[in-house]
Amino acid sequence: MVVDTIFLAAAIPAVLFAGISKGGFGSGAAFAATPLLALILEPAQAVGLMLPLLMMMDVASLKSYWGKWSKEHALRLALGAIPGVVLGALVFKNISADGLRLMVGLVAVGFVAYQLARSRGHLNTGKTFVAPFWGYFWGAVSGLTSFISHAGGPPSTTYLMGSKLGKTAYQATTVIVFWWINLIKFPFYLGLGMLDRGALSTYPWLVPTALVGVFIGVRAHNMIPETIFFRITYVLLTITGAKLILDALT
Template identity: 55%
Template sequence: MIALDTNFFLIAVPAVIFAGISKAGFGSGAAFASASILALVLPPGQALGIMLPLLMLVDVFSLKPYWGKWAKPEARALILGGLPGVALGIALWRVANDDMLRFLIGAVSLAFVAWQLAKARGLIRIRKGAGSSWIGYLAGTVAGFTSFVSHAGGPPAAVYLLSRGLEKTTYQATTVLVFWVINVAKFVPYAFLGIFTVETLMIDLYLIPAALVGTWLGVYAHRFVSESVFFAITYVLLSLTGSKLIWDALT
């Protein structure tokens, strides 16, 4: 049983709002921080089960302001690659235990921070306009896999989309569409694998207002808030939570 006490909501509500802001305003790249944060206080499967319906709700409410503004070839490549990635995630889930999932979520969190810092320091350069369709399919497969096991599909998708030199709103709209489709594809396997329970779905009802507030803030922040400020906060959160999850998995 999940204890629905003050401590739980003090962690869960900000985590869900943060996910909404990231998905609706900043390309989904950091939305998975919410699952990493929840996994600190819950078994990873429960954390992922709670977050998926809320992420899907954010997807639905994010579609309208960005409707039709996405890049069709890039979205198609990521989606077609993402579906086999979801299948790979299903295969891993069948053999994974909680500590393996904690380690994986923690490792993805730290890898995301390391990649962003390396890019900021010029150690990694993404050439604008590069990236053929097969690279999009590959990025989509990785995104589908990491999305299934940790809701962390944003970073691999970002690598491909940034290489395409998309305008800010086109980039954002493309991620909204891609992860709406991938999250829908994850829903049925999550149900069959027992990741959803009556308890996690009831908790979602309590957290719906936080998801809607985060979505509204994200659409607003997309126009007015500096990405550098938002992601600086994200890096700190992911570094702390990722390190803690890896430590818990190993000890």
């Protein structure tokens, strides 16, 4: 993995963006880093590169949100995620690079479509997914999509939006759940050879960037409206998702 100007121009903004989201500002948007990186790296490389960084962001975020999560919602999502991660590993093992590009691209574009539909009132999750069963179900979907492209946020949000949690409790629940999901993903990534040793040369650049992003996200959580952040996210995801889909199909 070559650390050159093109790599840094894509990776530093992507990781900073993910750190800000992980810190609590623009929750659920952290996975935008993966489609951005997949434009310059093989999809498996992009996903593997991000996992240790996301795990570090999880640990950095835990201190600020420790004990503020909803135990019952976190437990359902965490338990449901286990079979989802196993299924994700099976999918990843048996799919081509173009298949991965297509899946990452579809998840990116699908995330934007989902958020827009929900914001305009076309999807009402508030009364639909409150039963305990849905916690396990959406936990499994989160485990699957998180394994493929670190995109577990939208499925978990679908469940948590109906739980009437406060902003901080919601963020704390997602932090502890994805700390767990990323932890159980690690041995599978290792076994599938997705953790490239060449990525070690990038971490002197990316680790400080990730920590700065988390710091900004925690500070911005209670201070700044998220509208602009999400608009930027949607534009980036639409462009990168469409590019990945086009590359996969052509």
